[in-house]
Amino acid sequence: MLTLSKHYTLVAPIVETPGKPPILSQLNHANFNRLELKIRPLTPYKFFFQPPSEELFTYKLAEGVVELGYEVKKPENLLLLGLRSCDLKALEKLDMVMLEEPADPFYKSKRENILLVSLDCSEPSPSCFCTEVGLKPYPEEGYDLNLSRIEGGYLAEAGSGKGEELLKQFEDLFAGESEGQLEQRSERREAVYRKVKEAYTKPLKDLSKVGEEYFMEFTKRCVECSGCVFTCPTCHCFYISDYRQRELGGRLKTIDSCLFEGFQRVAAGVNPRATLNSRLRQRFLKKFVYFKQRYGEYGCVGCGRCVEVCPGEIDIREAAGLI
Amino acid sequence: MSSNPYLPRLAEVLEVKEESPEVKTLKLKLKEGRMKFKAGQFLELTVFGVGEAPFTFSSSPFNLESFEVSIAKVGSVTGAAHRLKRGELVGVRGPFGNGFPLEEYKGRDLLIVGGGIGIAPLRSLLYALVAERSEYGELKLLYGARSPSLIIYKDEWEKFMEKDVEVYLTVDVGDETWRCGPYGPCGYTHVGVVTTLFDLVKLNPEKCVAFVCGPPIMIKFTVQRLLQLGFPASRIYLSLERMMKCGLGKCGHCNIEGYYVCKDGPVFPFEMLKDIPHPF
Numbered sequence: 001m002l003t004l005s006k007h008y009t010l011v012a013p014i015v016e017t018p019g020k021p022p023i024l025s026q027l028n029h030a031n032f033n034r035l036e037l038k039i040r041p042l043t044p045y046k047f048f049f050q051p052p053s054e055e056l057f058t059y060k061l062a063e064g065v066v067e068l069g070y071e072v073k074k075p076e077n078l079l080l081l082g083l084r085s086c087d088l089k090a091l092e093k094l095d096m097v098m099l100e101e102p103a104d105p106f107y108k109s110k111r112e113n114i115l116l117v118s119l120d121c122s123e124p125s126p127s128c129f130c131t132e133v134g135l136k137p138y139p140e141e142g143y144d145l146n147l148s149r150i151e152g153g154y155l156a157e158a159g160s161g162k163g164e165e166l167l168k169q170f171e172d173l174f175a176g177e178s179e180g181q182l183e184q185r186s187e188r189r190e191a192v193y194r195k196v197k198e199a200y201t202k203p204l205k206d207l208s209k210v211g212e213e214y215f216m217e218f219t220k221r222c223v224e225c226s227g228c229v230f231t232c233p234t235c236h237c238f239y240i241s242d243y244r245q246r247e248l249g250g251r252l253k254t255i256d257s258c259l260f261e262g263f264q265r266v267a268a269g270v271n272p273r274a275t276l277n278s279r280l281r282q283r284f285l286k287k288f289v290y291f292k293q294r295y296g297e298y299g300c301v302g303c304g305r306c307v308e309v310c311p312g313e314i315d316i317r318e319a320a321g322l323i
Numbered sequence: 324m325s326s327n328p329y330l331p332r333l334a335e336v337l338e339v340k341e342e343s344p345e346v347k348t349l350k351l352k353l354k355e356g357r358m359k360f361k362a363g364q365f366l367e368l369t370v371f372g373v374g375e376a377p378f379t380f381s382s383s384p385f386n387l388e389s390f391e392v393s394i395a396k397v398g399s400v401t402g403a404a405h406r407l408k409r410g411e412l413v414g415v416r417g418p419f420g421n422g423f424p425l426e427e428y429k430g431r432d433l434l435i436v437g438g439g440i441g442i443a444p445l446r447s448l449l450y451a452l453v454a455e456r457s458e459y460g461e462l463k464l465l466y467g468a469r470s471p472s473l474i475i476y477k478d479e480w481e482k483f484m485e486k487d488v489e490v491y492l493t494v495d496v497g498d499e500t501w502r503c504g505p506y507g508p509c510g511y512t513h514v515g516v517v518t519t520l521f522d523l524v525k526l527n528p529e530k531c532v533a534f535v536c537g538p539p540i541m542i543k544f545t546v547q548r549l550l551q552l553g554f555p556a557s558r559i560y561l562s563l564e565r566m567m568k569c570g571l572g573k574c575g576h577c578n579i580e581g582y583y584v585c586k587d588g589p590v591f592p593f594e595m596l597k598d599i600p601h602p603f
Contacts (some may be wrong), residue, residue, distance in 0.1 A: 056327070056329040056330070057327065057329060057330050059371055061371055061372065064410070064412070065412075066333055066371055066412045066414070068330060068331070068333075068414075070327050070330060072327070097572070097573050098573060100571075100572060100573070102326070102328035102571060103328075104328070104329075104571075104573060105326065105327055105328075212600055236573065236575065237574055237575030237576070238568075238569075238573070238574050238575070239568060239574070239576075240329070240375060240568045240569060240574065241374060242369075242372065242373060242374040242375070244372040244373075249371060249372050251329065251369075251375070253329070253574075256574070256575075256576075258575060263576065264565060264566060264576065264577075265566065266564050266565060266566050267395065267397040267398060267401070267564070268395075268397050268538075270538070270539060270564075272539075272565065272579070272601065272603070273601075278600075278601065282578070282580075285580065285581075286578075286581075289581065290578070290580060290581030293581045294581060
């Protein structure tokens with residue numbers, strides 16, 4: 001990994017506080033020993049594609065003239081390490097929204113240029129439930145390179161042309177597979193799949209059939225912090241606002257949350273989703289009903305991050321009827 | 324350079340008309356190209372240095388030389404829009420959304436019900452209808468505002484009447500001008516919320532289509548009344564307001580349950596919304 005980090009800006013799960021889940025940081029010599037490849041990071045990878053704040057265009061105002069300009073930056077040599085099957089699937093779901101015509105060119109450029117090195121899950125978190133939303137805890141597509149932990153090392157598999165190039169570029173780091181390694185990978189994958197799957201016995205509840213009052217017990221515990229939204233790898237909502245300094249100005253796309261009170265407020269103070277219950281209900285239904293209506297898949301990948309960060313112990317699995 | 328759907332096109336303010344103490348209509352012209360839109364669609368208007376906000380087109384879709392938006396002053400972007408002068412440049416993105424399904428309803432009677440600034444997209448609709456007046460049956464407009472001074476497009480209603488549109492106006496609270504002012508002789512002396520106008524009109528729900536836009540409470544009672552009269556939910560169309568930020572179905576701000584107002588709307592048949600807890 002250190003060899004790779006000489007050629008790429010390498011972002012990976014790093015344990016910043018001992019005993020706490022890893023978060024995403026740039027890998028370097030100083031934190032290399034805190035690289036954590038077993039537990040999935042609490043930070044979602046989405047911020048590398050949909051940054052918390054991003055400039056859409058700038059303008060320069062002069063007498064009777066407005067000059068508009070923008071730049072779609074191309075990330076150079078950025079490699080994200082440690083994505084799990086859920087993270088890759090989440091990016092596919094973000095693609096459905098952000099690349100739907102007309103595509104967001106800022107997002108698109110990042111998707112086309114950032115390298116993704118994923119991992120099989122070896123130690124799923126107790127909050128993981130990917131199997132219940134149709135995923136497997138090991139990547140099947142969407143990666144450039146996937147690493148599967150086996151006895152004594154990792155089995156690397158390229159999933160794209162860029163992944164093949166990566167294998168070639170660093171060929172002295174990789175050896176050919178030896179006998180039994182693929183079988184070992186299959187066994188490990190199956191074992192982790194069963195571990196996650198067997199934690200759940202109840203099917204997903206059809207949330208389109210429950211009344212608004214169903215969500216009240218969760219609403220009572222919600223403090224509107226939006227930790228769930230910001231750690232969710234599929235939450236994509238954003239705000240658009242302007243800044244200006246004298247004759248120069250610009251427009252920003254910034255991270256937003258549908259749980260915020262003012263998210264839908266319109267002119268004259270009218271607020272179609274004024275109650276917290278209506279906003280929380282919208283979020284749960286977006287994941288399990290509306291996203292599916294629109295794009296044919298659940299909007300949730302079962303990563304369990306929202307379960308881990310919620311100070312009100314609101315558990316999306318409970319809302320979805322799984323526990 | 325890849326194309327950027329967030330980037331506005333420049334347009335020049337040709338004219339600013341004060342419609343009421345709260346509403347101004349801006350007549351705009353693109354610096355390059357023409358704005359082709361359908362009645363009921365919306366645009367995103369940028370006042371440079373302040374921000375961007377969604378407005379429905381209020382002018383005739385058949386006029387390709389310029390287009391208009393009518394803006395009620397309620398916040399920062401609308402306040403800045405009210406300060407715009409002729410010759411200034413603004414940004415526009417759009418048109419966005421679906422518009423009113425006029426092709427489907429040729430030959431039918433149409434009932435148009437507007438409240439407050441909700442009359443803006445309906446004015447565009449009316450211009451579209453009278454441009455092909457013979458294609459439609461009876462056209463009736465019910466329009467209410469809070470007070471006589473807030474009735475907008477004041478000099479246009481008689482012109483619509485000349486084009487065989489039955490126009491009924493009302494105000495929540497009347498005053499001297501309402502009793503004996505310019506509207507008196509025309510018979511516009513009605514006082515009461517817009518649904519009280521239903522008592523004055525003869526409707527044939529069997530062949531009539533309703534188009535409604537206004538504040539949420541007005542939409543709610545208008546829909547109730549239309550259903551009582553026997554209008555099927557599939558022939559009641561509502562133009563809804565949400566804070567459409569991107570207009571592209573990405574930012575999430577305008578969703579109503581699983582619908583995006585910016586893509587699936589802003590015009591919805593009530594049929595699509597009737598099972599939703601709080602659609603307005």
